[in-house]
Amino acid sequence: MSSFYHSCRYLLIPLLITAILLGLIEHFQEFWLNWQKTIQYMPYWLLGCATIISLQFNRSRLSYIGVLLLIFYVFSQNSTFNPKQNELILIAGGLIITVFSFIKDRGLISVHSLLRVGIILTCFLTAYLWILMLSSYSQQMLTLHQTYLPFLSASNFSRLPLYFIGTILFIKLCWNSNLLHTSLGITFLLWLIHFSFPNWLPLSVLLNMIAFFFLATVLIDSYFLAYRDELTGLPSRRALFNLSLSLGRKYSVAMVDIDHFKKFNDTYGHDVGDQVLKLVAAKLAQVTGGGKAFRYGGEEFTIVFPSKEIQRVLSDLDQVRVNIEKYNIVLREEKRKGKQDKNATKKRNKKISEKQPTVNVTVSIGCAQHQVDQNFEQCMKEADKALYKAKDSGRNQVCT
Numbered sequence: 001m002s003s004f005y006h007s008c009r010y011l012l013i014p015l016l017i018t019a020i021l022l023g024l025i026e027h028f029q030e031f032w033l034n035w036q037k038t039i040q041y042m043p044y045w046l047l048g049c050a051t052i053i054s055l056q057f058n059r060s061r062l063s064y065i066g067v068l069l070l071i072f073y074v075f076s077q078n079s080t081f082n083p084k085q086n087e088l089i090l091i092a093g094g095l096i097i098t099v100f101s102f103i104k105d106r107g108l109i110s111v112h113s114l115l116r117v118g119i120i121l122t123c124f125l126t127a128y129l130w131i132l133m134l135s136s137y138s139q140q141m142l143t144l145h146q147t148y149l150p151f152l153s154a155s156n157f158s159r160l161p162l163y164f165i166g167t168i169l170f171i172k173l174c175w176n177s178n179l180l181h182t183s184l185g186i187t188f189l190l191w192l193i194h195f196s197f198p199n200w201l202p203l204s205v206l207l208n209m210i211a212f213f214f215l216a217t218v219l220i221d222s223y224f225l226a227y228r229d230e231l232t233g234l235p236s237r238r239a240l241f242n243l244s245l246s247l248g249r250k251y252s253v254a255m256v257d258i259d260h261f262k263k264f265n266d267t268y269g270h271d272v273g274d275q276v277l278k279l280v281a282a283k284l285a286q287v288t289g290g291g292k293a294f295r296y297g298g299e300e301f302t303i304v305f306p307s308k309e310i311q312r313v314l315s316d317l318d319q320v321r322v323n324i325e326k327y328n329i330v331l332r333e334e335k336r337k338g339k340q341d342k343n344a345t346k347k348r349n350k351k352i353s354e355k356q357p358t359v360n361v362t363v364s365i366g367c368a369q370h371q372v373d374q375n376f377e378q379c380m381k382e383a384d385k386a387l388y389k390a391k392d393s394g395r396n397q398v399c400t
C-alpha cells in the first residue's frame, strides 16, 4: 500500500498533471496564440533559469538536459531539419534522457563531466548507426519488419530503439520513482510528442512545460531536504518549530522515546536500529486524534495535537504505544559491508528468511498540555519531564 502511495505521489500525480496541462493548453489555444511571440522567447529564460537553479541544487542531470534542449531550440528556430536528422535527434535525445535516469548527479566541473559528455556523444553515435543501418540494409530491415513486426508502420519500425528504451525508462520510473526520475520521464514523453505530432503544440510550449517541471522538481526536492527527515520520512525538527508558530493557545505535545535503544543498537547493529526507527516512525505517523508526528532527533520523536486538551489525546497515545509494542519487527539483514562479505551476507539472509526472527520494541511517552504564558519550548520541556517520569516508572507507558 505504501509503495502504491509512493508511486502515486511521485509518478502518477505528475503524469496526471502533465496530461491535464496538455489538455488545458490545447483547449485554451485561442487565448495564448495572441501571446505566441512572448511564448517563443520564454524557453530561453525558463530553461536557462531551470538549468542554472538545477546546477545550484546539485541536480546536474537536469542541467545537462536543459542545456541540450536549449541548443536544440536555438537550432530549430534558425534552421529546419530533414526527416533523417529529425529521427537522429529524436532517438539520440530519448537515449540521453533514459541513460541519464540511470546515472548519479555529480558536480559539473569534475572528472564525471567527461563521462557525461562521452555518454551524450555515444547516444548520438548509436542513433546515427541505427539510422545508417536502416538505410544501408533497407532490404534486410524490410524483411525483418514484415516478418516479425508487420503490425508496425514503417515510421514506427524505425523508432523501435526509442520505444524499447522508453519501456526501460518507464520500468525504472515504476521501480524507483522520485521527482527527478519522473521529470526525466515527462521530458521523454514531451520529446516524443513533439516529434510524433509536430503540428499539435509549438516546441516553445512543450519546452516551457519541461522547464516548469525541472523547476518544480528542484524546489519540491529542496523543500523535502529542509523539512523532512531523510531516514524516517517524517517531518523534521525544523518543520516542528515551523508548526509551533501557527499553533493556537490550546494544544498538547508528546515526547516519544524508544526504550533501551542503545542496547538494541549494540545487539543487532546500527542498520537494524535504522530499520526499527523507520518502523516506529511509520506507526507514530498513524497516530489518531489529529496528532502530527515529527522526528525530533536520534531515537526521539514529538507528536503535536493542535487544539486538543491532554485528556482527549491520552487514549490515542496509549493506542500508538500498544501498536508499537505488539508490532513484530522482522529482522532483515542489509548489505552493510564490502564485497568480501557478500557471500556471508547471503548465507545470513537465507538463515533469517528461513527462521524469520522477529523483535519487539517499546516506547515511553511523556505528554503535556500548553498552559497560558508558556511558549512552545516550555511546553515541550514539560512533556520531556513527563517522559523521564515514564522512563523512571518502568518504561513502555504514557505519563503526564
Ligand SMILES: Nc1nc2c(ncn2[C@@H]2O[C@H](COP(=O)(O)OP(=O)(O)OP(=O)(O)O)[C@@H](O)[C@H]2O)c(=O)[nH]1
Pocket: 231, 257, 258, 259, 260, 261, 262, 263, 265, 269, 270, 271, 272, 273, 274, 277, 297, 298, 299, 391, 395
Ligand atoms: N540506529 C540508529 N541509532 C541511533 C540514531 N540516532 C540515535 N541513535 C542511538 O540511540 C541510542 C540512544 O541511547 P540512549 O539515549 O542512551 O537511551 P536508550 O538506550 O534508548 O535508553 P533509555 O532512553 O533510557 O530507554 C544511542 O545508542 C544512539 O547511538 C539513528 O539515527 N540510528
